[in-house]
Amino acid sequence: MKKHIALPIILTALLVATPGLAAEIRGAGSTFVSPVMAKWTDAYKSKTGNVVSYQAVGSGIGFNLIKKEAVDFGTSDMPLDPKELDRLGLMQFPIVIGGVVPVINIAGVKPGQVRFTGQVLADIYLGKIKSWNDPAISAINPDIGLPNAPITVVHRIDGSGTTFNWSNYLAKVSPQWKASMGEGTAVEWPLGLGGRGNDGVASLVGLIPGAIGYLEYTYALQRLDRISFGIVQNSAGNYVVPDAASFQAAAASADWKAEKDFHLVLTNAPGEDAYPITATTFVLMPKTPKYPERSAAAVDFVRWVLDNGKSQAETLNYVPLPPALIDQIERYWQQSIAAVPAISASATVKR
Structure with missing residues (x-):
């Protein structure tokens, strides 16, 4: 001690x-x-x-x-x-420190199998991408036969730090998201269903085929019988599996001494192995x-x-x-x- x-x-x-x-x-x-x-x-x-x-x-x-x-x-x-x-x-x-991951409910899709870019995630949550076989999703997932099925967006309805990190990341990678939605513990969602807490989002995604949501990583791991998580492209252009090592890689760039009252956000951090929605x-x-x-x-x-x-x-x-x-x-x-x-x-x- x-x-x-x-x-x-x-x-x-x-x-x-x-x-x-x-x-x-x-x-x-x-x-x-x-x-x-x-x-x-x-x-x-x-x-x-x-x-x-x-x-x-x-x-x-x-x-x-x-x-x-x-x-x-x-x-x-x-x-x-x-x-x-x-x-x-x-x-x-x-x-x-941990991570926020996109979670999906698509039959036959394994954890870490589906790729997302930040732009694709933003367009899904903006309602611009409505189906799982949309060309923008298919282009980055050429080896997966994603279904011609509608996407149901799930988000938080309570004031949420998980939402803050999700929306902060999307604002960094999507100019349209930044201009129209911004970031915060609560945003004016243009569509979708709302759940309270990480548990609420996990429950809704698990119940609705074709749903997508966002969760703290441990919640996703605890529910792999009903949902899967995707991997996200980072600032170096690499698709990174969420885990403690990739969260640590994102945290490695943090200069806590330079920030008063530790006012620092880790999303979209630099690094070949950094997970982009680290929180x-x-x-x-x-x-x-x-x-x-x-x-x-x-x-x-x-x-x-x-x-x-x-x-x-x-x-x-x-x-x-x-x-x-x-x-x-x-x-x-x-x-x-x-x-x-x-x-x-x-x-x-x-x-």
């Missing part, structure tokens, strides 16, 4: 005096991170006895809840602008919390994840943060939190 700056006496007293409060940590937000968050919270409870209650309600709701301090930490797959963070008195920092989940917390003992407990959980949660992340094909970035986050806490709770997870075991 790394050494950390000593916790201020007042926060130490709060943690010792109110063990029940410190042991009940509440978080909410991203469904993208939910699969690995479930693993982390179970492991953290086993190690420390502390309970983390996490609601996978979408990045938009997670942001609103932390803004009102209705939870101890929020999560979002869309980074907030530093000016917005300053206005709201919030800080943000990354916790894990980061961020944690949001108040700089001057109403309940410092709760913030101390939340930071303790996040620190435990960063220091000890690598195996859980890798098992589910997420990419844990490198040591240099974790050290940068530690320094960021020291600069950002009014009374930084610089403790280690091992300290909570003794309570």
Whole structure:
């Protein structure tokens, strides 16, 4: 375990005096991170006895809840602008990296078999490509006999960081998408069916033959009995299979030190092997919390994840943060939190 700056006496007293409060940590937000968050919270409870209650309600709701301090930490797959963070008195920092993948329901199509370019994905979601045997799809899939069947578009209806990364990527590769749709946790979809959360999109795609949607990669892997995922052309012109290695290849180009409050998006990253819709989940917390003992407990959980949660992340094909970035986050806490709770997870075991 790394050494950390000593916790201020007042926060130490709060943690010792109110063990029940410190042991009940509440978080909410991203469904993208939910699969690995479930693993982390179970492991953290086993190690420390502390309970983390996490609601996978979408990045938009997670942001609103932390803004009102209705939870101890929020999560979002869309980074907030530093000016917005300053206005709201919030800080943000990354916790894990993963990927968003196109998923389809076409009989006989295997995972990773269908190719997509960003332009084709944008045109499908704009309603310009309506059938699976459209010439634009056939041209990049000459060895697959895709059916003469209509495409049913599925998207998120809630405020979603997964949607942000999907729409951000499409805005980077399609001028028409950028001009007409833009990017955000919610966009004005021109067509399609809406599902709530990654689970909702996965369910709809699995139920509708000919459907296409977008999911965090682990959700796709968990549903390969009903859906398949496609591969996407990256900025180097290569069609890249989504996995932890290609997400890591995209993350390798990130210069986190150059961005205030870690305001960085990994979509369409350079690199021969980089997956083009790689995404980061961020944690949001108040700089001057109403309940410092709760913030101390939340930071303790996040620190435990960063220091000890690598195996859980890798098992589910997420990419844990490198040591240099974790050290940068530690320094960021020291600069950002009014009374930084610089403790280690091992300290909570003794309570």
